[in-house]
Each structure stands twice: as structure tokens, then as C-alpha cells.
Amino acid sequence: MQTKYAPISTRIKAVIIDSIAIIVLMYAAVEVFNLFESIPNYIRISVFVSLFILYEPLLVSIFGATLGHFFNDIVVKQEANENRNINFLIAIIRFMTKSLLGWVSLLTVNSNSKKKAIHDYVAQSVVLPYKPNKKASTS
Template sequence: MEASTSTSLVFPPLWKRFGAYVIDLYFIFMLAYVLIVILPESIADKLRLVIFALALLYEPICNTTLGYTFGAFIFKFRVKDAANPAQKLPFRRALIRFVVKVVLGWISFLTIHSDTMRRAIHDRVANSVVIAK
């Protein structure tokens, strides 16, 4: 069952958020692999650092520009600014959110059920909220 607040925002359950996380990891690895395999070796060698940087910045860039990653798109939710859920998250905060998420891993998701807006630790640190579309 999905929870909502008095402002009628709907927050996705833990299984959807974790599912999107797994899809995004798979997507990033597959994209990097395909780029390295498709590109000629001489070009791939020169672009490995660029491909690695894009893979690392995939989530913050997607959340800032689109408001969602590929996994979030599949599960139909968006990452928004908690203070103003109509707005996307600024890049600096999206980057902070991502770093905390990477450092804490799945542990960050343990706080979702103790928060009325179902925010994980990385959401609280970045003042973000995940809203079902």
C-alpha cells in the first residue's frame, strides 16, 4: 500500500525504489559495456575515463534534467525538491544525494518506513523526496 500526505502526494514503496536502483545499476553497467565494445579499441581506450565519469554522473544528471533515472521511469516515480515538490532537484543536491546513496548503499533505504514522506537517508541529506507519478 502506498502512503500519502495531506497534500495528496503519493510516495512509492520500498520495493519499487530498490527495484529502480537495481535497474539503474544494470543499465549503467550495460551502457558502459556496450560503448566500450562498440567503439573501436583506440577510441574506447581514449574515452574510458569519459565513459566512467558519465556512468558516475548518470543519476545526478538524470535527476536534475529529467527528474528521474531509467529505473525511476520504469517504476513511474520522480525525484523532486522536498521543499517544493513541483521542482526538480538542483544538480549540487542531486550529486550529494547520489554520493550518500553510494556510501551507505542499501542501509540508506532502511529509514524509509520511519519517515512520513518515505525518505531514505540520502533523501533527507539532500532534502529531496521521491514521488509516484
């Protein structure tokens, strides 16, 4: 059986959901800040930058998926071992490449059999449909 890879349309839907999730998290941070009399600007900036930079790498390295990936039934895995998540450092490099290139990173998705974007080449990752572990039922 040949492995299927996530199409560009699904990946774009995941990015849109993740953008909304980050906005919601930032709004929640503002609401928490409003509970205090004064929060120094450096703390506000640190929280917002951390949310933006760490959201995707943390979730992808720990769970193999962000909220956008989860709701679109896709996961990010190592190309060499499609059962393993990429590590945190590689996830950061992947995210930074993706962020710096923007939509240009997606230009290669339809030109290769594994539907890899430029940031996937850099991270040696692939985006796959989510397949839950099927356990034998004991009835």
C-alpha cells in the same frame, strides 16, 4: 488530498533497472572503444567513472527520474517544492551519499511519513509517484 510517496520496494526495483542500464552503457562504451586501434587507459577510466557518477545526477536533475524511476513511475523532487527537480549539485550529493551508504541509506524509508531515505534527508528530496500533466482535451 494527501501526497503519496514511493515505497521501498519500488525504489529497489528502480535501482536494479538503473544498475542494468549502467552496465549496458558501459558495454556500449567498450564496443565504441573497440572501433579504434588504441584508446589510452585514462580515457577508458574517465568514461566509465563519468558514466557511473553522472548517470543518476544528470537524469534526476534534468528529468526528475532515471530509467529505473521512469519504468517504475516515480520521480525525485525537491521536498520544499514537489513540482521542481533537484539541481545538479544536490543530485550529485544525493547520489554520493546513496553510493557511500548503500542499502543502509534505505533503513529510514519506512520510519517516516514521506518515506525518505538518508540520502533524501541530505538532499532535502522526496520520491513521488509520477503524475503526468493532464491537459484539457480539445475535441
